[in-house]
Amino acid sequence: MAGLFALEQTAAPGGGKTRPDSLSFLDHRHRFMYAGKDAQEREVYAVWARTDRTLFPRLIGTFCGMFDIGPEQYAVRRITLPPGSRLRLAAFCYWTGFYGLGRRLLERLEKGRSSPLPAGQR
Amino acid sequence: MKFLYHCYGGTHSSVLAAAVHIGMLASGETPAPDRLLSLPLFDKQDGDDYGQIHYYGVDPAGNRVYVMGRRRHGAETEMILAGLHSAFAIQTGLKVVDSTPALNWSMQLGGFLSRAVGLKAIGRFLVTRGSRAAYREVVALVNEARKEVS
Numbered sequence: 001m002a003g004l005f006a007l008e009q010t011a012a013p014g015g016g017k018t019r020p021d022s023l024s025f026l027d028h029r030h031r032f033m034y035a036g037k038d039a040q041e042r043e044v045y046a047v048w049a050r051t052d053r054t055l056f057p058r059l060i061g062t063f064c065g066m067f068d069i070g071p072e073q074y075a076v077r078r079i080t081l082p083p084g085s086r087l088r089l090a091a092f093c094y095w096t097g098f099y100g101l102g103r104r105l106l107e108r109l110e111k112g113r114s115s116p117l118p119a120g121q122r
Numbered sequence: 123m124k125f126l127y128h129c130y131g132g133t134h135s136s137v138l139a140a141a142v143h144i145g146m147l148a149s150g151e152t153p154a155p156d157r158l159l160s161l162p163l164f165d166k167q168d169g170d171d172y173g174q175i176h177y178y179g180v181d182p183a184g185n186r187v188y189v190m191g192r193r194r195h196g197a198e199t200e201m202i203l204a205g206l207h208s209a210f211a212i213q214t215g216l217k218v219v220d221s222t223p224a225l226n227w228s229m230q231l232g233g234f235l236s237r238a239v240g241l242k243a244i245g246r247f248l249v250t251r252g253s254r255a256a257y258r259e260v261v262a263l264v265n266e267a268r269k270e271v272s
Contacts, residue, residue, distance in 0.1 A: 030197070030198050031201070032201055032202060032204070032205025032206075032208075032209075043209070045205070045209055047202060047205060049195070049198035049201065049202070054172070054173055055172065055192065055193070055195055055199070056202065057173075058173030058174050059173045059190075059192075059199065059203070060202070060206065062173070062175035062190075063175060063202075063203060063206050064206075064210075065175075066177075066188065067212050067214065069210055073210075074210075
């Protein structure tokens with residue numbers, strides 16, 4: 001989800017749909033991925049792994065403290081899916097380790113999607 | 123250069139390795155149980171503190187040494203740290219070392235009893251016994267980490 005949302009954020013407005021069959025990162029169980037630059041020329045990364053919600057923010061925060069990187073230089077955003085979103089099932093498949101099934105669900109959803117994600121889901 | 127030792131709770135093997143690395147413990151002499159228990163952070167970290175990187179000291183070469191607990195997410199932690207290091211284009215080197223290969227059953231059981239169950243007397247007895255038994259392996263782990271970056 002993080003990878004897809006990061007790519008959405010860096011895509012040019014009206015830039016068309018993503019082709020899931022070209023997104024090899026969907027098969028990775030954990031990854032730190034550079035997605036590109038957004039409209040304000042800020043670098044956007046995606047990171048995902050099967051951990052709890054505590055590890056990532058703490059690790060990123062203390063890592064930045066370790067190297068004197070100020071909080072103004074980065075922002076961490078956790079992807080949350082709205083209730084009832086069909087993406088939740090795909091996310092659940094990934095979370096429980098059924099990566100193949102999760103990927104197939106994403107591909108089906110992406111084929112049926114006609115426009116980029118609404119701003120509220122970013 | 124910065125060194126970061128990580129293990130499950132960030133309070134036993136990683137602390138032992140960091141103490142050896144900065145010279146707080148002599149490499150050639152197995153420390154006494156009391157000496158181990160007097161080390162900063164040794165068997166003192168709260169299990170809920172995982173994900174926090176703690177500064178431990180400076181080694182004789184001037185490198186800063188850190189420890190952290192990451193529960194069972196060692197591979198994910200190393201992946202994130204490598205990604206962040208690259209993303210921020212940090213020039214200072216970072217050597218991340220998993221200290222759990224030096225663990226033995228006595229340290230694991232003792233750590234669980236002391237930190238998770240609260241049976242400090244028996245837990246600390248087992249942890250210090252295991253730490254002393256694993257000491258040469260910990261020293262070897264630290265020497266290997268030093269050698270890899272030199």
